[in-house]
Each structure stands twice: as structure tokens, then as C-alpha cells.
Amino acid sequence: MKYFATIEDQNFEIEISSDRELIADGVRLSVDFQSVMGRPVYSLLLNGRSYEAYVYPTESGMEVLLQGDLHQVDIEDERQRRLRKASTSVKVQSGEFQLKAPMPGLVISVPIEEGQGIEEGQNLIVLESMKMQNELKSPCTGTVTRIRVKTGDSVEKNEVLVILG
Amino acid sequence: MFKKVLIANRGEIAVRIIRACHELGLSTVAVYSEADRPALHVRYADEAYLLGPSAARESYLRADKLIDIAKRTNAGAIHPGYGFLAEREDFALAVQDAGLNFIGPRPSAIAAMGDKAVARATVTAAGVPVVPGTEGEGNLCDDELIAIAPKIGFPLLIKATAGGGGKGMREVNDPKDLPGLITAARREAESAFGDDNVYLEKLIVDARHIEFQILADDHGNVIHLGERECSLQRRHQKLLEESPSTFLDDEMRMRMGELACTAARSVDYLNAGTIEFLVDKEKNFYFLEMNTRLQVEHPVTELVTGLDIVTEQIRIARGRKLRYAQEDVHLNGWAIECRINAEDPYNQFLPSTGLLTQVIPPTGPGVRVDTGVYSGFEISPYYDSLISKLIVWGETRGAAILRMRRALEEYRITGVKTNIPFHQNIMDSHRFIAGNYDTRFVEERFSMDEAQEGKEAEAHIAAIMAVLVAHRQTQEASQIVRRGERDASNWKWVGRWERMQR
Numbered sequence: 003m004k005y006f007a008t009i010e011d012q013n014f015e016i017e018i019s020s021d022r023e024l025i026a027d028g029v030r031l032s033v034d035f036q037s038v039m040g041r042p043v044y045s046l047l048l049n050g051r052s053y054e055a056y057v058y059p060t061e062s063g064m065e066v067l068l069q070g071d072l073h074q075v076d077i078e079d080e081r082q083r084r085l086r087k088a089s090t091s092v093k094v095q096s097g098e099f100q101l102k103a104p105m106p107g108l109v110i111s112v113p114i115e116e117g118q119g120i121e122e123g124q125n126l127i128v129l130e131s132m133k134m135q136n137e138l139k140s141p142c143t144g145t146v147t148r149i150r151v152k153t154g155d156s157v158e159k160n161e162v163l164v165i166l167g
Numbered sequence: 168m169f170k171k172v173l174i175a176n177r178g179e180i181a182v183r184i185i186r187a188c189h190e191l192g193l194s195t196v197a198v199y200s201e202a203d204r205p206a207l208h209v210r211y212a213d214e215a216y217l218l219g220p221s222a223a224r225e226s227y228l229r230a231d232k233l234i235d236i237a238k239r240t241n242a243g244a245i246h247p248g249y250g251f252l253a254e255r256e257d258f259a260l261a262v263q264d265a266g267l268n269f270i271g272p273r274p275s276a277i278a279a280m281g282d283k284a285v286a287r288a289t290v291t292a293a294g295v296p297v298v299p300g301t302e303g304e305g306n307l308c309d310d311e312l313i314a315i316a317p318k319i320g321f322p323l324l325i326k327a328t329a330g331g332g333g334k335g336m337r338e339v340n341d342p343k344d345l346p347g348l349i350t351a352a353r354r355e356a357e358s359a360f361g362d363d364n365v366y367l368e369k370l371i372v373d374a375r376h377i378e379f380q381i382l383a384d385d386h387g388n389v390i391h392l393g394e395r396e397c398s399l400q401r402r403h404q405k406l407l408e409e410s411p412s413t414f415l416d417d418e419m420r421m422r423m424g425e426l427a428c429t430a431a432r433s434v435d436y437l438n439a440g441t442i443e444f445l446v447d448k449e450k451n452f453y454f455l456e457m458n459t460r461l462q463v464e465h466p467v468t469e470l471v472t473g474l475d476i477v478t479e480q481i482r483i484a485r486g487r488k489l490r491y492a493q494e495d496v497h498l499n500g501w502a503i504e505c506r507i508n509a510e511d512p513y514n515q516f517l518p519s520t521g522l523l524t525q526v527i528p529p530t531g532p533g534v535r536v537d538t539g540v541y542s543g544f545e546i547s548p549y550y551d552s553l554i555s556k557l558i559v560w561g562e563t564r565g566a567a568i569l570r571m572r573r574a575l576e577e578y579r580i581t582g583v584k585t586n587i588p589f590h591q592n593i594m595d596s597h598r599f600i601a602g603n604y605d606t607r608f609v610e611e612r613f614s615m616d617e618a619q620e621g622k623e624a625e626a627h628i629a630a631i632m633a634v635l636v637a638h639r640q641t642q643e644a645s646q647i648v649r650r651g652e653r654d655a656s657n658w659k660w661v662g663r664w665e666r667m668q669r
Contacts, residue, residue: 005634007631009626009629014627014630016631018634018638024631024635026630026631033635035635039525039527039581040524041581042581043525043581044632044635044636046631046635048628048631053628055632056581057632057633059636059637064632064633068625068628068629069576070587070590070591070592071588072615073625073633075633075634079637079641105521106521106583116644149644150640150644152644
């Protein structure tokens with residue numbers, strides 16, 4: 003799968019060819035990528051070079067804290083890029099709702115599936131935070147286009163949990 | 168002589184004091200608020216008692232309850248740590264009146280140094296220079312202030328007598344602006360504090376904040392343990408301290424140290440204390456204030472002198488004579504401390520609260536971490552944002568900086584945002600490396616976004632990691648949908664297959 007990443011004005015084309023390999027701007031690299039302390043700390047061995055970073059999901063991609071520097075990375079996959087290019091005048095984001103974690107916590111349950119129709123007020127995620135279980139409800143009707151967490155995940159504040167189309 | 172100590176504090180400093188007590192063979196009593204039941208100081212102490220609800224006012228500031236618990240548990244002494252009741256004369260007095268030992272100075276010294284005007288007058292009489300100004304001369308009218316101003320010299324500051332937080336403060340560079348700025352400062356002070364009195368103080372340009380640790384016993388001995396450079400501050404909050412200071416030579420260290428001891432003697436000081444000085448770029452120095460307690464940054468002094476300041480505090484409180492004379496104190500190598508706070512350096516240093524999901528502190532040669540928290544502990548909004556103090560020692564300042572960089576990169580904390588990236592940027596800053604910084608450096612000449620060498624290579628790695636995480640999320644999410652596709656085990660499939668074949 004091919005992805006397009008942007009950091010400020012720098013563009014990167016990264017293709018994930020297998021679990022063990024990726025192609026970054028045309029260069030083939032061997033990859034060993036693991037979450038080492040549960041999210042958000044990840045360890046990367048890239049052609050034998052070892053890196054570690056905090057990676058936090060954001061609205062348009064990821065925030066990467068690497069060696070004391072924070073990088074805002076915008077990410078698109080091929081499909082999203084095609085859609086955006088095909089409809090340059092229309093915003094792709096319109097009509098989309100992103101459910102974000104209102105506080106850091108632990109995902110207790112995800113009672114929905116991708117592709118499922120959602121009624122207004124329907125429970126999307128149960129999140130435990132400060133020893134309380136909170137039902138995060140949908141403010142609109144729609145369809146689940148993306149679920150970005152699973153039961154047992156701990157999430158950061160403002161992390162995108164579910165996207166409704 | 169006391170054998171049990173009650174620690175009237177929380178967090179890393181309570182843990183620090185408990186450690187010293189246990190090393191001396193003394194037993195310990197911890198106190199805690201409702202939020203702190205799982206805290207490390209409660210777990211490490213021999214006994215622990217609940218003070219009350221989480222707000223400090225209802226727990227750690229309840230002098231009556233603290234003294235009551237000390238009496239009930241037969242603790243012979245109370246160590247106040249820093250903050251909370253540490254610099255309250257009335258508390259020290261109440262402890263003594265209850266027949267307990269206060270591990271700190273006499274109440275009279277706390278009172279003398281706590282009142283700025285009295286402190287200035289006392290140390291001036293003892294021959295210690297103070298920042299020239301009119302504080303402590305009573306409330307002067309505009310004409311009197313304007314008459315005195317040339318003697319103080321320009322630039323100078325107009326400060327509110329009741330002030331704090333920069334309210335009612337004005338910088339005056341040109342004598343002809345003075346009358347107008349006094350009026351403006353008075354107006355602002357009146358609306359902020361309901362008191363329009365102001366005083367003048369010489370503005371120390373490019374000031375450094377350098378303090379001296381002193382120890383005084385009950386037998387008339389006062390020594391100093393060298394200096395700490397504390398100029399790296401943000402909004403008057405210290406963020407990083409080092410010892411020694413690049414700014415002092417041996418001659419100046421001796422002179423300032425002697426004056427620090429003189430200032431301590433002038434209030435008949437007992438136990439550990441700190442004399443803070445402002446030093447200008449011509450190396451003139453002025454007494455700023457005395458902190459009549461253990462300081463947050465005491466470990467840098469411990470690492471370069473080899474002394475254990477908390478142990479010495481307890482020995483002094485037990486009436487022992489100091490084991491060291493001034494000539495026994497030598498500064499060996501270099502120590503740096505970074506205060507690791509739950510603050511987001513990328514978002515105006517806003518405090519970050521929440522559950523610490525993981526903590527992996529740095530270890531290895533020359534590294535010390537003083538902390539009161541651990542994985543699974545919750546950083547609550549009730550207290551300060553200090554997670555830990557990371558202190559390193561190196562043979563030289565350069566070695567200490569390299570070691571601090573290494574330690575900061577090892578430190579992993581998840582669950583809350585921390586200021587570790589800020590410290591990493593400081594360690595890479597050319598001005599810091601050159602030792603060329605003053606109290607305004609962080610606010611005026613430092614930025615987290617400053618371009619640095621080697622950033623492009625890093626961005627490339629950041630992009631790869633971001634994409635790998637995004638890819639993984641997409642895959643994990645799609646697995647949730649696909650789960651159940653093949654809910655039966657392989658053996659069942661074989662069984663079904665065989666039945667079909669019959």
C-alpha cells in the first residue's frame with residue numbers, strides 16, 4: 003500500500019510492500035517495527051538503524067516526537083489522494099464526523115462495526131477515564147467508515163477513535 | 168533524641184527525606200491526602216496517615232493535624248520539605264511548642280528572612296550588598312521617588328509594594344519618563360492589589376541568578392557548599408540548575424560564599440538554607456533573598472560536594488556538630504539538574520494531567536532520578552507538575568551535558584505530556600553549551616522551533632514511523648470486521664469436510 007506523507011513543505015512517498023519491507027522515495031528498506039511500551043512508543047529498525055519515537059494520531063495524520071523534536075505528519079493513502087485530486091473543488095472532509103477522545107483513557111468496548119449505520123445518540127465507544135466509564139455517543143446519523151481503536155487500547159486526549167461518513 | 172520523623176510533605180521530596188531517615192536508621196511517618204493514597208512516599212514510609220481531602224488547604228497545609236499525628240505516633244521530629252508549611256514561622260513555632268523537633272531553622276530566622284524589608288535591613292547591616300532601591304524605606308510619594316531615582320541609577324524598575332506576578336511593574340530607561348510611569352504603575356497596582364504604593368529598584372541587566380547552599384549547626388559553625396546556577400527560568404520558575412556556575416571563578420566563589428555565611432549568621436541561622444544572589448554582567452552581586460528550607464535543586468550540590476544535605480539536616484537537628492569545616496568542602500566535577508514537569512512544551516507549557524501509563528527512567532553511570540511517581544500513578548491537578556528531577560554528574564561540564572542528553576533520550580514517560588523535549592532542545596542550544604545565558608534567556612532568546620542541523624534526516628524517519636502507525640491502525644481496524652470469518656477451529660473444518668464426503 004502506498005502512502006503520501008507531508009511534513010511542513012517536505013513530501014515523502016512511502017510504500018509498504020510487506021511486513022518486513024518498505025520503499026521510501028524509491029529506496030528499498032528492511033523494516034522491523036514494534037510498539038514497545040504499548041502505544042504511543044514505537045521502536046523502528048530500519049536497515050539495522052534503531053529509532054524510537056512517540057507517535058500520536060491527530061486529525062490529519064500523526065504527531066511524531068523523535069529525539070526531542072516534534073513533527074506534524076499529514077498522511078494520505080492512494081485512495082484518499084485520488085479522491086482529493088478528483089474533487090479539488092469539493093472538500094472530501096465535508097459531512098464527515100470524527101469522534102475524538104475527550105480525555106486520555108482506556109477503551110472498554112467498541113459496540114460498532116465498520117460499514118454499520120448509526121443513529122443519532124447511539125453509543126460508539128465506552129472509554130474509561132479517571133475511574134469512570136464514559137459512553138461516547140454519536141451526535142449525528144451516519145455510517146461508520148473507520149474504527150481506529152480496539153478494546154483494551156489506551157488513548158490520548160483528542161485521538162481520533164471513530165470516523166463517521 | 169528523636170528516633171522517628173514525620174515528613175510533612177508529598178512527592179519526590181517526601182521520598183527523598185524518607186530515604187535519608189532510613190539510611191540513618193530512623194523510622195518514618197508519612198502523611199497523605201486522598202489523592203495520594205497510592206503515592207510512593209506512602210508506600211516507602213514505615214507508617215502513613217490520612218490528612219484529608221486532596222486540596223492542599225485541607226491536607227498538607229493542616230498544621231494542627233500534622234502536629235497531632237506526630238504526637239500520636241511518637242514522632243520526635245517534623246521535616247517540612249519545601250513548599251507547603253516549610254517557610255511558615257507559625258508552623259515552626261507550633262512544632263516547637265508541641266515539644267517536637269523542627270528539622271529546619273529557628274522560627275525567628277524564618278520570620279526575619281520572610282519579611283523582605285527586614286531581610287534587606289539585616290543583611291545590609293551585616294555588610295552584604297543588596298539590590299539598590301527604596302524597598303523597606305516606607306511608602307514614599309512621587310516627589311521623593313523622583314528625587315532618589317538618580318542615586319539608584321538607570322535603568323530601574325518601579326515595583327508594587329503589595330505586588331507579584333509583574334503587576335504594577337514598569338521598566339524605566341530614561342529619567343524623563345519616570346513621573347508618567349510611576350503614575351501608570353500606581354494605577355495598575357491600585358486596581359490589582361487595592362494598594363497603590365510602589366518602590367524603586369535598580370534593574371540588573373543580563374542578570375544571573377546564583378545561589379549559595381549553606382549549613383549551620385547549633386555550635387556556631389556556618390559553612391557554604393558552593394553555588395548553584397539557576398538562571399535558566401521561565402516566568403520566574405526554575406527549570407534547570409547546575410553546579411558550579413560557569414560565571415564564577417574561585418576568588419568570586421570565596422567572596423560570595425563568605426558573604427552568604429555572613430548573611431546566615433546575621434539571623435542566627437540554623438540548619439540548611441540558601442542565599443540567592445543576582446549577579447550582573449560586570450560580576451557585581453546583590454543579595455536577593457534567603458530560602459529558609461531545603462531547595463528543590465539541592466541534589467546538584469550533593470553530586471559535586473559528595474555531601475548528603477538531608478542527612479546533614481537531620482544530624483544538625485539532633486544537635487550534632489558539623490562534620491565538615493569550610494576547607495573540607497571541594498567542588499568535584501559538574502552536575503546538572505533538569506526538572507521534568509507534566510507540561511506540554513509545544514502548547515504554552517500547559518499542565519498535563521492524567522494516568523502515567525508507563526515510566527522508564529534513565530539509569531546507568533552518573534545518573535540520578537528523584538521522583539515520587541511510577542507507572543499507573545495519576546498526575547492530579549491538585550499539586551505542582553513536577554514528575555521528577557533528573558540529575559547527572561560528569562567530570563567536566565561538557566561531559567555532564569553529553570550525559571544529560573543521553574539520559575533525556577532514554578527517559579520514557581507515557582500518559583501525560585512532559586517538558587523533556589524542551590530540555591533536549593536546551594542541551595542542543597549553542598548559548599547554553601557556551602554557558603552564555605541569563606534569567607531572560609528562555610523567554611526572549613529561545614524557541615522550540617529553532618532550525619537545527621540534521622533535521623531533514625530526522626523528518627524522513629518521522630514520516631516513515633507515522634506511515635507505519637497509520638498503516639497498522641488501518642489493518643487492525645479491518646481485522647475487527649473480519650474477525651469471525653472463520654470462527655471454527657481447523658479440526659472442526661476437517662470434521663465437517665469428512666461428513667460431507669460420506
